[in-house]
Amino acid sequence: MMSKQQRGLGKGLSALLGGDTDLNQIRQPVEYVNKEVAGSGQQSKADILRIPMDKIEPNPYQPRMTFDSEALEELADSIRTLGLIQPITVRSKSDGHYQIISGERRFRACRAAGMDMIPAYVREADDQGMLEMAIVENIQREDLDPIEVAMSYQRLIEECSLTQEQMAVRVGRKRASVTNYLRLLKLPAKLQHDVKVGLLSVGHAKVLLGVEDLKLQEYLCDLVIKDGMSVRQLEEKIRKMTEPATKSAEKHQELPEEYVKVLELVGRYFENNISLKRTSKGKGSMTIHFNSDDEVKRFLSALEDSKF
Numbered sequence: 001m002m003s004k005q006q007r008g009l010g011k012g013l014s015a016l017l018g019g020d021t022d023l024n025q026i027r028q029p030v031e032y033v034n035k036e037v038a039g040s041g042q043q044s045k046a047d048i049l050r051i052p053m054d055k056i057e058p059n060p061y062q063p064r065m066t067f068d069s070e071a072l073e074e075l076a077d078s079i080r081t082l083g084l085i086q087p088i089t090v091r092s093k094s095d096g097h098y099q100i101i102s103g104e105r106r107f108r109a110c111r112a113a114g115m116d117m118i119p120a121y122v123r124e125a126d127d128q129g130m131l132e133m134a135i136v137e138n139i140q141r142e143d144l145d146p147i148e149v150a151m152s153y154q155r156l157i158e159e160c161s162l163t164q165e166q167m168a169v170r171v172g173r174k175r176a177s178v179t180n181y182l183r184l185l186k187l188p189a190k191l192q193h194d195v196k197v198g199l200l201s202v203g204h205a206k207v208l209l210g211v212e213d214l215k216l217q218e219y220l221c222d223l224v225i226k227d228g229m230s231v232r233q234l235e236e237k238i239r240k241m242t243e244p245a246t247k248s249a250e251k252h253q254e255l256p257e258e259y260v261k262v263l264e265l266v267g268r269y270f271e272n273n274i275s276l277k278r279t280s281k282g283k284g285s286m287t288i289h290f291n292s293d294d295e296v297k298r299f300l301s302a303l304e305d306s307k308f
Contacts, residue, residue: 026225030083030196032119047138048087048148050117051098056090056107059100067105075109082193084110086151086185087119089159098122102158121155132160132170139171146205147196150181157182180206188214191221200224203231211238215302216268241268262286269299 037050088103100107101123110118123131138144139152156167164182168175184195184205191208194200204224211217224234255263259276267274270290278284290296 076112078189079113085192089121150184
């Protein structure tokens with residue numbers, strides 16, 4: 001269930017999209033408020049529980065000794081905006097507290113974000129086979145969203161020491177299907193959020209995974225939501241943005257490699273309407289043709305975020 005609290009998009013993004021569609025109203029934090037609080041009754045060890053932050057302890061054997069403060073604050077900002085997409089994993093202790101198995105960075109970021117409850121998988125000192133059965137049974141539920149399915153697959157790999165091939169047999173799925181679900185966890189947090197709450201389909205997500213530029217991924221994601229683009233339309237949009245770059249590179253193959261790279265990098269923000277002339281002495285000019293203010297704003301945003 002999503003919180004009723006509204007949130008703001010990244011700076012400049014709403015201006016970039018324009019139009020009447022306000023994505024602030026529909027992209028809201030994931031808070032797992034429909035999940036049980038740990039200790040409130042009989043619970044499945046394969047499900048996600050909410051645990052009070054003050055009942056969770058760090059793992060004394062945590063291999064990571066230092067955490068980058070700037071990166072931690074960025075993650076905290078993401079959690080304030082989107083919620084914690086991937087729960088941590090803890091083990092229960094006899095004193096009613098819990099110890100982190102994995103996810104201490106996420107735990108610290110949640111604490112910095114001011115959360116008093118954190119979603120977590122609770123692992124008990126059970127037989128390995130029982131844990132595996134519980135997770136597999138959880139995967140068979142029809143109410144899991146694609147990100148929850150992907151996280152369950154990841155748990156089987158990490159906690160039950162299964163290969164993707166073994167896992168596919170356990171859950172009765174083709175290995176290619178398992179691989180595609182796991183790839184969803186490589187998406188930026190914002191895209192994972194949108195897949196989780198149904199704003200973005202798995203089909204759209206698979207297409208966006210083929211886009212290397214993370215800023216461009218997020219831009220295209222917002223276009224899909226705002227304009228209701230189909231998967232085919234998204235593929236066509238990406239094709240138009242990338243094909244001319246290849247042709248441009250071929251056309252200017254006599255240019256030094258760094259010039260061709262400039263054409264490719266800058267051209268993707270202007271539908272590849274860019275040309276470059278260079279003399280044998282290294283002098284020349286670059287001309288960019290743009291179709292709208294939005295293209296210039298998107299290019300400026302990329303420069304400011306140092307995505308080149």
